[in-house]
Amino acid sequence: MTDPVLHLDNIVKTFPGVRALDGVSFSVMPGEVHALMGENGAGKSTLMKVLGGIYQPDGGTIHVGKEQVTMAGPLEAKAKGIVFIHQELSLAEELSVAENIYLGELPRKSFGRVDWRKLTEQTNTILKKLNVGFDATTRVGDLSIANQQMVEIARALTVDAKAVIFDEPTASLTDAEKVVLFDVISDLQKEGVGIIYISHRMEEIFKITDRISILRDGQYQGTVNTSETSEEAVTQMMIGRKLDLSRMETHHELGDVALEVRGLSCGKLYQDISFEIRRGEVVGFYGLVGAGRTEIAETLFGLRDPSAGQILLDGEEVRITSPNDAIARGISLVPEDRKGQGLVLGMNCRDNMTLPQVQDLTSGPFVAEGAEVAIFDQYRDRLDIRTPGWKQLVGNLSGGNQQKIVIGKWLSMHPSVLIVDEPTRGIDVGSKSEIHKLLRELAAQGYAVMVISSEMPEVLHVADRIVAMYSGRIMRTFTSEEVTEDSLIQAISGLSGHEAA
Amino acid sequence: MKPGTLSKALNSGAIWGFIVLELIFFSIAGEYLSLSDKAFMDWENMLLLLKQSAPIGIIAMGMTIVMINGNIDLSVGATYAIAAIVLLESMTWPIFAGLGDLVIPVAWLLALLVGTFLGALNGLIVWKTGVDAFIVTLGSMLGFRGIVFMFNGENPTSHLNWTLVDFAEAEFLGLATASWFLLAVTLVIWFVMTKTVHGRNAYAIGDNREAAVNAGIRVGPHMMINFAIIGFLAALSAVVFYSESGSVNPNDGQLYELWVITAVVLGGTKITGGAGSVIGTFGGVIAIQLLRKGLGHIGADTSTVNLVIGLILIVVLILDRQLNVKGKEELKV
Numbered sequence A: 001m002t003d004p005v006l007h008l009d010n011i012v013k014t015f016p017g018v019r020a021l022d023g024v025s026f027s028v029m030p031g032e033v034h035a036l037m038g039e040n041g042a043g044k045s046t047l048m049k050v051l052g053g054i055y056q057p058d059g060g061t062i063h064v065g066k067e068q069v070t071m072a073g074p075l076e077a078k079a080k081g082i083v084f085i086h087q088e089l090s091l092a093e094e095l096s097v098a099e100n101i102y103l104g105e106l107p108r109k110s111f112g113r114v115d116w117r118k119l120t121e122q123t124n125t126i127l128k129k130l131n132v133g134f135d136a137t138t139r140v141g142d143l144s145i146a147n148q149q150m151v152e153i154a155r156a157l158t159v160d161a162k163a164v165i166f167d168e169p170t171a172s173l174t175d176a177e178k179v180v181l182f183d184v185i186s187d188l189q190k191e192g193v194g195i196i197y198i199s200h201r202m203e204e205i206f207k208i209t210d211r212i213s214i215l216r217d218g219q220y221q222g223t224v225n226t227s228e229t230s231e232e233a234v235t236q237m238m239i240g241r242k243l244d245l246s247r248m249e250t251h252h253e254l255g256d257v258a259l260e261v262r263g264l265s266c267g268k269l270y271q272d273i274s275f276e277i278r279r280g281e282v283v284g285f286y287g288l289v290g291a292g293r294t295e296i297a298e299t300l301f302g303l304r305d306p307s308a309g310q311i312l313l314d315g316e317e318v319r320i321t322s323p324n325d326a327i328a329r330g331i332s333l334v335p336e337d338r339k340g341q342g343l344v345l346g347m348n349c350r351d352n353m354t355l356p357q358v359q360d361l362t363s364g365p366f367v368a369e370g371a372e373v374a375i376f377d378q379y380r381d382r383l384d385i386r387t388p389g390w391k392q393l394v395g396n397l398s399g400g401n402q403q404k405i406v407i408g409k410w411l412s413m414h415p416s417v418l419i420v421d422e423p424t425r426g427i428d429v430g431s432k433s434e435i436h437k438l439l440r441e442l443a444a445q446g447y448a449v450m451v452i453s454s455e456m457p458e459v460l461h462v463a464d465r466i467v468a469m470y471s472g473r474i475m476r477t478f479t480s481e482e483v484t485e486d487s488l489i490q491a492i493s494g495l496s497g498h499e500a501a
Numbered sequence B: 001m002k003p004g005t006l007s008k009a010l011n012s013g014a015i016w017g018f019i020v021l022e023l024i025f026f027s028i029a030g031e032y033l034s035l036s037d038k039a040f041m042d043w044e045n046m047l048l049l050l051k052q053s054a055p056i057g058i059i060a061m062g063m064t065i066v067m068i069n070g071n072i073d074l075s076v077g078a079t080y081a082i083a084a085i086v087l088l089e090s091m092t093w094p095i096f097a098g099l100g101d102l103v104i105p106v107a108w109l110l111a112l113l114v115g116t117f118l119g120a121l122n123g124l125i126v127w128k129t130g131v132d133a134f135i136v137t138l139g140s141m142l143g144f145r146g147i148v149f150m151f152n153g154e155n156p157t158s159h160l161n162w163t164l165v166d167f168a169e170a171e172f173l174g175l176a177t178a179s180w181f182l183l184a185v186t187l188v189i190w191f192v193m194t195k196t197v198h199g200r201n202a203y204a205i206g207d208n209r210e211a212a213v214n215a216g217i218r219v220g221p222h223m224m225i226n227f228a229i230i231g232f233l234a235a236l237s238a239v240v241f242y243s244e245s246g247s248v249n250p251n252d253g254q255l256y257e258l259w260v261i262t263a264v265v266l267g268g269t270k271i272t273g274g275a276g277s278v279i280g281t282f283g284g285v286i287a288i289q290l291l292r293k294g295l296g297h298i299g300a301d302t303s304t305v306n307l308v309i310g311l312i313l314i315v316v317l318i319l320d321r322q323l324n325v326k327g328k329e330e331l332k333v
């Protein structure tokens, strides 16, 4: 047997009030893709940050090859051949793609000057491998989230890596970029690089990984060979119970049309969009990134002005001019970029959740603390948010738990039209099905729900009807009875234009 | 058009458009309102304007770096005054008596060293304590000014060295010494910010500090270097100005921080850091000086000048915010 490229032994890491890692051991072989799985807050990112030199462990040892090492900082980890692709986009938006890819180690000339030629050349070589549509000098802030993620991934190719850590790299990618990512991973694999792959998407795990290690509440649960296990078994190890993954067959009466859109267009972003959502109905919007789904949601939420078409709420034509306006009319949007748009990282969990309704939660001149805490408690239990208490700063929660705070925030507003953009991105399987259940329940209570998702199982799972979009147009609308995976894929690739319903 | 393009174009070009507008306005208004019959757009007058921009301008270059880096420095005015006192006072010290005119470079060096040291001290405190730069430099602003008053009470500190005055009043290729210093500093800082690793890292830190830390950029030392640079430039500004005037009042340099910050912000540097340009700041400095001079030309008094500049600053900030919000489709929760 070969030796592992990387071996972590008995790692302990504590934060105030949280034992994030409790004696975790873990090793990676050369040329293997090793999945690290666990619920939100199980400690996956923390373990990787210890490995990447961002956190110092309170106990335990790290070996790279045969040599025991201490990772004093991110550059040191990188120098030892460990590349870390972060869960949260870790980019400087105002800088160019090249500067971001080589952040922290720009090539130098004399007098501390940046060697721009070398930088641009190296970057363009990497970008060519990744097959992306932008070049080294593009400003990162001008890229879509998916492309920003590709910039992040490009960092894996800048050095001769021994091990590359991908912390939920596909959370904001869709199928086209995913193929490229998996190619990159298999190339690295052929070169004998060990890959650590963190994801909540079971299909991916079973497609590309060789072994799976599982964490639960900071404790190591064991390692299994991917080929010898099943989704259920892994889920059971992760959450300690079985999960019912069957389709939600809860049928209920549909009410009147709550939201109708007629011939809506917004410049080049999308054209001639017409659909309706009834009370009690969940409508899924499925398509590739750039298909215009998020932009439609933003228009409905008053963030963009449509160039043509009508929006009708309860049969009455409205003009939604701002998010405040949208909220007042009972529309809520759980945005795609939750960290950037939905959270105040330096504020505590409770305040983040009740932020939009603070005006309503008053007792006399004061904010009604009790009511706020009650709301927080309700959604913490509902969404299974892992935090030592409502006083914890949101910035200290795990990635998935931050997402849940945003979702809780908008759900607690009790909107009549709820728009959710990628509601379960980065959320573990257990909570995922919890959120799906919640969306179904909200619909059953008479809300109209619009779900934008790039995950096919998700739309198939929750939606009563599915709108398939391709490059700014609606290709076809399916009911949940008639939809099949094949017809859906065809529609979002633009192959069934004539059948448009 | 990509989102943000408009605001970016405005940020980079607007300041020059604004300057042109000012020139046109003051030329025309000057025809009717001015008391003197000299034209505003006179070549001599413009050269004088460049020279008068130097004290604020030199410091503004340092402020650009510090603000791009995500910090701010309120203590520059006080540092300026301290450096001026060191410059003038040290020339009278008995230990340097034997040096003759060689005392000039020594005094310069001393003043610059003191400025750099005070700047670095600010930087060190910000780095090691993690306290916001606004608070730290607010404290040092008061502290440094206190030192100035402790030194000579309410009295001015004066010393005239004629060799020095000659040097400061000299002109080379039609430009005054102070103008040359401003141009040289602008060039050097522009080089640092666009061409060097340190400059690019400063942008990265101001833009997304966590990303910079994750990438292994050592945030603290970069910040300290930038504070040292602004301290150095505040001292350089004092050195250039007081070589000519030869007398410093304990209140000199007060409100400089505000003028400097106004110029930097007008020049398009983001208050939150991460974006901005040295060339833009240069435009901001010229625009403010034009406004001061132009309003004076048509007979407005100082308080009117301050009022107008304040209003313009607020309008610029509102405009910038508006454009950014529209461009990026931000949530306005």
Ligand SMILES: Nc1ncnc2c1ncn2[C@@H]1O[C@H](COP(=O)(O)OP(=O)(O)OP(=O)(O)O)[C@@H](O)[C@H]1O
Binding pocket: A015, A016, A018, A020, A038, A039, A040, A041, A042, A043, A044, A045, A046, A047, A087, A386, A387, A396, A397, A398, A399, A400, A401, A426, A428
């Ligand atoms: N800087 C910090 N301060 C305090 N607590 C922290 C900090 N970072 C992480 N934690 C806590 O440590 C635990 C593990 O977090 P971690 O980010 O490793 O989870 P994760 O497994 O990556 O989850 P996810 O799937 O949601 O990304 C969580 O309970 C989190 O709240």
Ligand SMILES: [Mg+2]
Binding pocket: A044, A045, A046, A087, A167, A398, A399, A400
């Ligand atoms: Mg994580």
